[in-house]
Amino acid sequence: MSPIHLTGPLLVDRAADRRDTVDLDAIDAIVVRDGSVLALDGQLVFVAPADQPAASLRVYLGREAGRDIAALVPVDPAFGTNDDGIDGERMVGLRDLIGSLALRGAEGARDRELAATAVAITTWHANHPRCAVCGDLTEPRKGGWVRWCERDKKEHYPRTDPAVIVAITDQEDRLLLAHASYWSPRRFSHLAGYVEPGESFEQAAHREVFEEAQLVLRDLAYVGSQPWPFPASIMVGFTASVDDAAFVLDQDEISEAMFVSREEIVALVADGTVILAPHGSIARRLLEGWYGGPLADAPHGEGFNG
Ligand SMILES: [Zn+2]
Structure with a gap:
């Protein structure tokens, strides 16, 4: 069987107890938009706070090797698409990225976990901007792991x-x-x-x-x-x-x-x-x-x- 590391525990600690408290603007982030993730040479790019683009959404992904990691959705729809060289950082579709990460051993498996999580949770936010009960706009809470309806005082959870x-x-x-x-x-x-x-x-x-x-x-x-x-x-x-x-x-x-x-x-x-x-x-x-x-x-x- 090919080593896809899906039968053991998570490779990244989701640290759910930190979702309410971590400052998402102040931690490293991977960049994700419309099912694509910022990558370089088939590997995830971790962007330091000072270098991050303006974000429309940030989600706390967890803690790995002593650092907190977020997923960031850039405001600019063209971010990472100006592919002026095959060696440059650019947005890569998750399907393609999974294929290249599969060949990169344990680090690739960790990055695949982060990328799949980031795409899944940000796609849920993009597709569920409103409360399914009353139709009001909802807003992210708890590090981006729930959406809150103020009218109903109700939490909505990501679906799989x-x-x-x-x-x-x-x-x-x-x-x-x-x-x-x-x-x-x-x-x-x-x-x-x-x-x-x-x-x-x-x-x-x-x-x-x-x-x-x-x-x-x-x-x-x-x-x-x-x-x-x-x-x-x-x-x-x-x-x-x-x-x-x-x-x-x-x-x-x-x-x-x-x-x-x-x-x-x-x-x-x-x-x-x-x-x-x-x-x-x-x-x-x-x-x-x-x-x-x-x-x-x-x-x-x-x-x-x-
Ligand atoms: Zn509602």
């Missing part, structure tokens, strides 16, 4: 929407690869879908797989989970097998699928027929867990996030 993803094998240990109708061409990954109210993660996995492919799972086993803030998900990963591999696709959701052997997947990637989920994603971890080791991407291919 769970989705299940299942690596499915047949009786010959071939893996199901599926192409979702809305993905760009050649991208293949596992079946996945959102958990609905009133069901467990496991029940959601059984339901989604049957809805999308009419496959009946057995030996469903939890592998791990990964925050996936696009815009607000956490992916809950499973493996499962099927006795009967004859699938019937819901073409509105899945336009193409196939069971592939290890030899076949190598060939399909090498000749460009299939583009795999990116390094650092739980989809990739499930894939390489089945494969038994790292899988190379096509020489000039780009991984994607499925």
Whole structure:
């Protein structure tokens, strides 16, 4: 399995007891806007207070190696987009950043945790400016971890929407690869879908797989989970097998699928027929867990996030 460090404790102490008291203007910050994060050479940039741009929002991320860290949303929508050289600091989409950080060991894992948290919490603020009960504008409180409605005297909390993803094998240990109708061409990954109210993660996995492919799972086993803030998900990963591999696709959701052997997947990637989920994603971890080791991407291919 690829080392994505998601099964242990948090790598950054969120220090929730400091959220009310830390001066967010006076601590180092990572810069985040519209799902992108300020990076340099594939690594997070930590900006000292004196160098920080004017901010429309600051959120306390926690304490790491003796320093407090915030996420900062710049007022200037063009901040970090003036990319006048490949070596300069610039705003990088979280999907791309996760891929590069996945190759950077423990420090990359810490930075991925900070970046994913920063994108998730700032996206929630951007999408939830008003009280869902009365419609009044709300304001950030507690270091940016709640929004407060003054009219209702009510706190609103960030939301995370769970989705299940299942690596499915047949009786010959071939893996199901599926192409979702809305993905760009050649991208293949596992079946996945959102958990609905009133069901467990496991029940959601059984339901989604049957809805999308009419496959009946057995030996469903939890592998791990990964925050996936696009815009607000956490992916809950499973493996499962099927006795009967004859699938019937819901073409509105899945336009193409196939069971592939290890030899076949190598060939399909090498000749460009299939583009795999990116390094650092739980989809990739499930894939390489089945494969038994790292899988190379096509020489000039780009991984994607499925
Ligand atoms: Zn309200």
